[in-house]
Amino acid sequence: MIKNIGDWLGKGISPETFMKKMKKNRDLFESKYQLFHLTEEDEAFFTDAASKNIRCVIITADWCGDAARSIPVVFQIMESAGIPIEVFIVDDNPDLIDQFRVLGGRSVPVVLFTSDNGDVLGQWGPRPAYIQEPMVEFKALGLDPESEEYQTKIMDVRKEIVRRYGEGAEYQPLVVKELRELLKEIS
Template identity: 30%
Template sequence: MSLKEYFENALSVEDYKAQMKVNKEEMQQIYEQFDAPEDDRLNDLKDRHLRVLAISEDWCGDAMMNNAILLRIAEQANMEVRFALRDSNLDLIDQYLTNGTSRSIPIYVFIDENFDEVAVWGPRAEEVQAFITDSRKDLPAKDDPTFEEKSKAKHKLAHDAFLSTPAFWKGVYTSILNKVTK
């Protein structure tokens, strides 16, 4: 399928939110609490008439935070956002693998009026990745009997940090703008 077909078949923001079973309230909370800073690059984005195909799932903590920030940017720049669910669009996510191997989400594909790809962002801003890497450095090996329990605790730590760290939100905002306004 082409990017145009993926975009046209993807969920509207309202439909994506309506189907959410996990992290819906949390995503909305971040969206409401995030005060997007003024940035002149938003005016340039308005003039480019971009769309965003967001590859996402509601169970993903990164998506919970990043989608809220993306929606603020899209609102300011008049960009239409549509959501393609990763797990039912493996052929799409496989075109945007992280490090060539991982189906990490969210991935944002920015497309122009002709449905040509102009930028891809995701799954994390640099400072968020640094936090995750640092928080997981003391995990035992995957074959350790305590790995699963300790890994779940790290996921909760990340989830809570994503909900309560405005510096992460600003980092995501800046990272997305840097990528799409190059």
């Protein structure tokens, strides 16, 4: 069954409003935004995808390091292609994020592609698959969140995730590639 978020459409904020309201991770977000450049081939692909009347809904938060790295890429792709975007802040929209949990949690960012009436056609996030691998492996361990082992291992996982992102824009082509693959599947 296809999920529908039609009741949510039109109630989010614009990317510009999200960026203006950022209180955390603003410098990281802006630096990743400046580093991103879309190739002509990718721009043509996403522009073609826009002709299929899709929308982009992003569930995110300024406190999220993954969002500060990936959402600048998503914003620029969607803006370049002319795909309508709206943003929902996770802390203000628990009912929305609960429909799109990742590995059992309220992981953000979540990027949704919908039809004009709100049928969810595809979902991406919270990070590229290669960067997500350590978290998937960690969650598979099924550790008790109250245990010392959990606390030690989660810190190691977070360090590995940051290492995989790298210092510059090395990860950004992964976001582009995965969004292209997702849009190929749904169009």
